[in-house]
Amino acid sequence: MAVSVNGLGSGLDITSIVNSLMAVEALPQQQLKQAQSQQQSLMTVLRGLNTKAAALATLGGKVAAPNALNLLSAASSTTGITARAGTTATAGTFDLTVTQLARTQVDVTAPLGAWPTAGGSPATLTLVDASGASTEVTPASTSIDDVVAAVNSSGGPARALKVAAGTDAKGAPLYRLQLTSTRSGAAGAFSAYEGTAAQVSAGTATDLMSSPGAAVVAPAQDAKALLYAGTAAEQVVTSASSTFADVVPGVSVTATAAGVGTATTITVTGDNAGIAKQANDLITSVNDLLGAIGAATKVTTTSGxxxxxxxxxxxxxxxxxxxxxxxxxxxxxxxxxxNGRSPSEIGIVIQRDGTFSFDQDKLTAALAADPTGTRSALAEIAGRVTTAATNASAPASGTITQLIAGRQSMSDDLGTRIASWDQRLADRRTAVLAMYNAMDTALGTLKSQQSWLTSQIAGLPTFSQNTK
Incomplete structure (x- = not known):
């Protein structure tokens, strides 16, 4: 780029002159930047609409899914017994008596100062699960900590914990090895032996729970409940946890100690409030999208x-x-x-501004009168709304997505043209500066000549009428 000392020869403010000229030269680029800014503003609005449309599509899809509106609630007559109804449940009642809760087996060994040895090395510990599969554990040393680490890294049916158990006659600390099943219920039952798996099979291994001071603190057991207790149809229901899944299709019951032994009535009813919430959420999302489109397309009239x-x-x-x-x-x-019914019959009403209102009471009344038909109608509306919103927001084929892609392409093209103008203006600025610098130099030379001529003229002799 040419260097200017800003009118050293001419006294002119060359920098200001060039800047003013370049501002005029840059007007086409400014127009391109304004056009690009407008495209970016449009894309911001379109992305907002796309987000709202995608949210509507997701919400509508959930409402329209099979059984999504088959919402039911389950109530228990007994404190300590809770029930939950899924979408596959059926309204009705049934009686259940929980007789015992599930337990996770916990064993503790007799107090140990160190793990025993066999042949000079730490003895092998073998865990046998409920299916008869054996897991051999060989500690790195006779340290109880090493035994705990070996058990917990073995992947066997139990995990170990070191528990303080006082001291021996010499004052040395003693510890118990607590073994806890990794599974709840009867399927988590296990046995622990000092010896190898082969010795266990041969019956020569030592059952750790047979040692004095050892104990099964909690035996493994399933939870049990009775359906139709005291009748000829009495049926035992078991569970590895204290939750009985699908006692009847779609209904799960969870018990605590407070509910054991009490005859309980489970009542399953339609959850109309839950259905109304889904309908309200759907209409709110519809209005959110329509309101955003209305704001972006609105024409405002003002008087000057x-x-x-x-x-x-x-x-x-x-x-x-x-x-x-x-x-x-x-x-x-x-x-x-x-089926020819109007959405207004289930509380969905279009308003004068193009948005919708939702009347929960009307939907609740419709559900009471015709639960199946009303749920079907709401699901149909949700499915149609989902289709419309998906057509607008689908990642590749959505109409809003394609509008954004088109605007992005235009913005990128404008960016390329703006960048080319940057180089063009830089070259033009260099040329203008060179021209003005040359002019400044020429004017400086002329001013020097003017000064010389002025001094020469001033030095000429002065003549008057009396001068001979």
Missing amino acids: SSGVSAATGGLLTGDVTVRAIAAAVTDAAYRPMS
């Missing part, structure tokens, strides 16, 4: 001081694609169902 009205459009005013999305979502929400 002269009384002349002026209309100002939104960023997406006139965009027929976005308006078509709003029309599709609106149609999906208020169009009559396949």
